[in-house]
Amino acid sequence: MSYENAIRSMGQKARRAARIMATAGSEARRRALEEAAEALGRAGDRIAQANAEDLKQAEERGISGAKLERLRLSEKVVGEMVAGLREVALLPDPLGEIVRMWRRPNGLRVGRMRIPLGVIGIVYESRPNVTVDAAALCVKAGNSVILRGGSEAFRSNRCLAGILRESLEKAGLPPDAVQLVETTDREAVLEMLKLEDSIDVMIPRGGEELIRFVAENARMPVLKHYKGVCHVYVDESADLAMARGICFNSKVQRPGVCNAMETLLVHEKIAESFLPPMAEDYRKAGVELRGCPRTRALAPECGAAVEEDWAAEYLDLILAVRVVDSMEEAMEHIAAYGSDHTEAIVTDNFERAHRFLEQVQSSLVLVNASTRFNDGFQLGLGAEIGISTSRLHAFGPMGVEELTTTKFVALGDGQVRT
Amino acid sequence: MSYENAIRSMGQKARRAARIMATAGSEARRRALEEAAEALGRAGDRIAQANAEDLKQAEERGISGAKLERLRLSEKVVGEMVAGLREVALLPDPLGEIVRMWRRPNGLRVGRMRIPLGVIGIVYESRPNVTVDAAALCVKAGNSVILRGGSEAFRSNRCLAGILRESLEKAGLPPDAVQLVETTDREAVLEMLKLEDSIDVMIPRGGEELIRFVAENARMPVLKHYKGVCHVYVDESADLAMARGICFNSKVQRPGVCNAMETLLVHEKIAESFLPPMAEDYRKAGVELRGCPRTRALAPECGAAVEEDWAAEYLDLILAVRVVDSMEEAMEHIAAYGSDHTEAIVTDNFERAHRFLEQVQSSLVLVNASTRFNDGFQLGLGAEIGISTSRLHAFGPMGVEELTTTKFVALGDGQVRT
Numbered sequence: 001m002s003y004e005n006a007i008r009s010m011g012q013k014a015r016r017a018a019r020i021m022a023t024a025g026s027e028a029r030r031r032a033l034e035e036a037a038e039a040l041g042r043a044g045d046r047i048a049q050a051n052a053e054d055l056k057q058a059e060e061r062g063i064s065g066a067k068l069e070r071l072r073l074s075e076k077v078v079g080e081m082v083a084g085l086r087e088v089a090l091l092p093d094p095l096g097e098i099v100r101m102w103r104r105p106n107g108l109r110v111g112r113m114r115i116p117l118g119v120i121g122i123v124y125e126s127r128p129n130v131t132v133d134a135a136a137l138c139v140k141a142g143n144s145v146i147l148r149g150g151s152e153a154f155r156s157n158r159c160l161a162g163i164l165r166e167s168l169e170k171a172g173l174p175p176d177a178v179q180l181v182e183t184t185d186r187e188a189v190l191e192m193l194k195l196e197d198s199i200d201v202m203i204p205r206g207g208e209e210l211i212r213f214v215a216e217n218a219r220m221p222v223l224k225h226y227k228g229v230c231h232v233y234v235d236e237s238a239d240l241a242m243a244r245g246i247c248f249n250s251k252v253q254r255p256g257v258c259n260a261m262e263t264l265l266v267h268e269k270i271a272e273s274f275l276p277p278m279a280e281d282y283r284k285a286g287v288e289l290r291g292c293p294r295t296r297a298l299a300p301e302c303g304a305a306v307e308e309d310w311a312a313e314y315l316d317l318i319l320a321v322r323v324v325d326s327m328e329e330a331m332e333h334i335a336a337y338g339s340d341h342t343e344a345i346v347t348d349n350f351e352r353a354h355r356f357l358e359q360v361q362s363s364l365v366l367v368n369a370s371t372r373f374n375d376g377f378q379l380g381l382g383a384e385i386g387i388s389t390s391r392l393h394a395f396g397p398m399g400v401e402e403l404t405t406t407k408f409v410a411l412g413d414g415q416v417r418t
Numbered sequence: 419m420s421y422e423n424a425i426r427s428m429g430q431k432a433r434r435a436a437r438i439m440a441t442a443g444s445e446a447r448r449r450a451l452e453e454a455a456e457a458l459g460r461a462g463d464r465i466a467q468a469n470a471e472d473l474k475q476a477e478e479r480g481i482s483g484a485k486l487e488r489l490r491l492s493e494k495v496v497g498e499m500v501a502g503l504r505e506v507a508l509l510p511d512p513l514g515e516i517v518r519m520w521r522r523p524n525g526l527r528v529g530r531m532r533i534p535l536g537v538i539g540i541v542y543e544s545r546p547n548v549t550v551d552a553a554a555l556c557v558k559a560g561n562s563v564i565l566r567g568g569s570e571a572f573r574s575n576r577c578l579a580g581i582l583r584e585s586l587e588k589a590g591l592p593p594d595a596v597q598l599v600e601t602t603d604r605e606a607v608l609e610m611l612k613l614e615d616s617i618d619v620m621i622p623r624g625g626e627e628l629i630r631f632v633a634e635n636a637r638m639p640v641l642k643h644y645k646g647v648c649h650v651y652v653d654e655s656a657d658l659a660m661a662r663g664i665c666f667n668s669k670v671q672r673p674g675v676c677n678a679m680e681t682l683l684v685h686e687k688i689a690e691s692f693l694p695p696m697a698e699d700y701r702k703a704g705v706e707l708r709g710c711p712r713t714r715a716l717a718p719e720c721g722a723a724v725e726e727d728w729a730a731e732y733l734d735l736i737l738a739v740r741v742v743d744s745m746e747e748a749m750e751h752i753a754a755y756g757s758d759h760t761e762a763i764v765t766d767n768f769e770r771a772h773r774f775l776e777q778v779q780s781s782l783v784l785v786n787a788s789t790r791f792n793d794g795f796q797l798g799l800g801a802e803i804g805i806s807t808s809r810l811h812a813f814g815p816m817g818v819e820e821l822t823t824t825k826f827v828a829l830g831d832g833q834v835r836t
Contacts, residue, residue: 019753023777096776102798108787110797115779117809196633200809215614221639221810242832249834335437357827358514359441361533369526369830378835379528379826380520391536391618391823392639393811405809408797409775412787414660416667417796 003183007191010146010179011198014119017174018144022116024173026093032171033089033136037082039163040132047073050159051128058152070126071153081132081160084383088136091382094401095142098409108415112406116142118200120403121192123148123214125206128156134205135164135178137385141403144177146199148192150206151184158182186213193218201393205386223398226389227313228258228341230371233330233356235347236269242368243346244278249370250344252285256315258387259342259364259374263310263320265330268294271323275299287317294323310337327352331359338362341389342374363389363396421601425609428564428597429616432537435592436562440534442591444511450589451507451554455500457581458550465491468577469546476570488544489571499550499578502801506554509800512819513560516827526833530824534560536618538821539610540803541566541632543624546574552623553582553596555803559821562595564617566610568624569602576600604631611636619811623804641816644807645731646676646759648789651748651774653765654687660786661764662696667788668762670703674733676805677760677782677792681728681738683748686712689741693717705735712741728755745770749777756780759807760792781807781814 021029040047051073058071094114101111120143124130131147138145149157157180165175181188192199196219203223204214215222232250234243250261266274271294279299282289289295289302290309296302302321309320310333324330327345334343344366345356353367364374374397376384381399388394394402439447458465469491476489512532519529538561542548549565556563567575575598583593599606610617614637621641622632633640650668652661668679684692689712697717700707707713707720708727714720720739727738728751742748745763752761762784763774771785782792792815794802799817806812812820 019779022779104796104798108791113775215637219633221808239832245832245834253835353829357531357829361437361440361536362825364826364828366828367830369828369833370835372835373526373828373833374826378522379828380522390639393823395823396826405811405813407780408782408792408814410782410784410787410791410797411771411775412785414657414663415787415791416663417671417788417790 003185003188003191006183007181007188008195008198010181011119011195013176014144014146014179015198017176018116018118020174021139021142021144021177024142026095028171028173029093029139029142030089032139032168032173033085035170036132036136036164036167037085037089039167040078040085040160041082043159043163044075044078047078047156047159050155054128054153054155061152063152067126071128071156073128073156077129081129084133085136088140088383088400091140091400094404099406106415107413109411111409113409114401114404115407117403117405119144119146119198121146121148121199121202123189123192123202123204123206123210125150125210126153128153128160130205131157131160131180132164134385135161137383137400137403139168139177141400143403144179146179146181146192148181148189154184189214190217196220203386221392222390223386223388223394224390225386227339228260229262229311229313229337229339230259230342231263231265231334231338232261232344232346232371233265233327233334234267234270234274235327235345235349235352236267237349237352238270238274238346239348240270240274243274244281246344246346246368246370247278248281248285250372251282251287251319252317253370253372255317258313259371260315261319261371262312262314263322263337265333266295266321266323267327267330268323268325271295271298275321282319285317287319289319289321291321292323295321313339327356331356334360339389341387342366342371344369344371363387421603421606421609424601425599425606426613426616428599429537429613431594432562432564432597433616435594436534436536438592439557439560439562439595442560444513446589446591447511447557447560448507450557450586450591451503453588454550454554454582454585455503455507457585458496458503458578459500461577461581462493462496465496465574465577468573472546472571472573479570481570485544489546489574491546491574495547499547502551503554506558506801506818509558509818512822517824524833525831527829529827531827532819532822533825535821535823537562537564537616539564539566539617539620541607541610541620541622541624541628543568543628544571546571546578548623549575549578549598550582551801552803553579555801555818555821557586557595559818561821562597564597564599564610566599566607572602607632608635614638621804639810640808641804641806641812642808643804645757646678647680647729647731647755647757648677648760649681649683649748649752649756650679650762650764650789651683651745651752652685652688652692653745653763653767653770654685655767655770656688656692656764657766658688658692661692662699664762664764664786664788665696666699666703668790669700669705669737670735671788671790673735676731677789678733679737679789680730680732681740681755683751684713684739684741685745685748686741686743689713689716693739700737703735705737707737707739709739710741713739731757745774749774752778757807759805760784760789762787762789781805
């Protein structure tokens, strides 16, 4: 195993750095992030040069279009990274918070105190800005991070990680709190996945194939960010104008992301008044509809949905539409075909709104709002490292707090067990 | 793969049952547990017979002593299971709780609601009472559970799981919320560990070898319960009488468990007044001491500690003792040799008490109390399924709440993203 020792040594350095980070204090972590924001702002040329080399090589390898664009660190993207670092720096420090405290009959006061998770491993694909965005959140929460980016962004990532490490050092923190795996071979990822004693959690960010590879091979827990087959259910008691706005926004505002609606479920009682104008809105926006027979009867330009459409994550201007007899049928459809990501109901009925909210087991359930709100910024977490579809530890958007855990603390005056 | 289909089918049944359990309501879950308590109380003969067959076979295979005793379902153990079921039944329902709710600038109200984890897999070794204790907590929190007990307890486990399934059915809940893997081959465990789509989390309970096997092969997250190398640090400002009581209790009250103290650290300033009488207490209780040279100078019967002693989990009446120059040295020792399980400081100094509490990163950190309190019942969780040494999701004792997760809920009046 050629990488075994190098990767294992990174794990040990990360663990040592994590111990220091955990108790380094709020101010040093904040300063490191502000140093990084400044340094990044000043390093435009250095970043552009590294990125240009990555882009050149990618083009030589025949990469083009959206994939090439994801690789590009334009001035705008660098500006966003700088702004992101400043925002994260200013978030409240999650560490040290006593999330609850109670007293036992023997007088022992018991509480839970928020502490860092420890060492976080992040494996990601092309976008080099993940290097900065993800590392910033890990540092804010007092963790160490080992980053392994895509091979095509290698020079860009190395440049960005270098700036972060210098900033940690300037703030008196261990630079090894941010480490980049400098080999682009998948063997190196496999070695990372064996380090259960050095890495507390792995977060793969990328396509389904990458996530499966990490989940199958990791010995530590993995926080997965799988697909979103998101639904809006328009209830018989919906305000139809509101429903049109929500259904349009959920599908059209940004169709290529995981919180966009993929299937629209419409109660039969309002289908006749709701579907024709809704279909017209979609037609104007260039959305292709694939519907059940009852939908097609009301929206003549709608194609026929086949079984695969109900489970499809189109990530495109395509929408599956189904008329249902009841909210129960809508919830059964969601349970059968959904991916537990984001589901919304549009209704004015109090009882059904609350029943939907309670019974649908997705990472975000909305009443009378767009599915597009499943996002750490939009929900008020300040920033996000991704949207977890794993139920353990964090379900839904993960912000700074989701990169922490709690330990128990107990304050006594001599208590012993009898 | 002979077990592949059988185990996969169990996973699918568990997932279906979990959907029903999640929304079945508090009362049905409570009733199922009370039904089980009653049924277990009535089934003494049936349990005794199944257990006798397991015991007979174990004896034929040469199992004896403590291992045989762990297998025995005496009347006392059955009584404890019944009492445990009643206690868990009466715990507050964790589900549906809104753990926090806030309002966004656009008027969207966003909160987190407690929901079940889903499907929990538990792999355990000899004690058959785990079948009942673990399943009860999973059911209380609205989960399905797939149990895989030790082969030597197979008939006992089948009998107990059967009673639990009947009780679920009587309460109108799906019996498949509790399933027992009825093959004792390790291949069956391997098949379980592949079911990342059906099992949300694995909890191995048993020796280190079992835990490593599960962690290495599982594709889903694993909550580990590793060893406890627990420390008590007696500070220079300790009340020496209190310190003697805590150090005695931490080592002697039940030496064979993970929250017993394994290493005692003593500040040099009080070593001379503290160690000789403490050593005498230990001598009377039959505790073998292994100390550093400074300890040995003060406690003549103390043996010499070697490097391995500092990392040892004796689980026996043996104690490593070291005199340190400062609290910092004590904390460095703990970081170097400890297992992040349970650490206590005995001190009357406010600043040092709080610094120790903040800086030591173990699952329970105590001031002026015995390490033996690291236990779900003792800390007030009502019951526990184990003590997690994984930092993700749950760190320390896991009660009913740790068998849940939260989803986001959002209440709007037509909000869309712009």
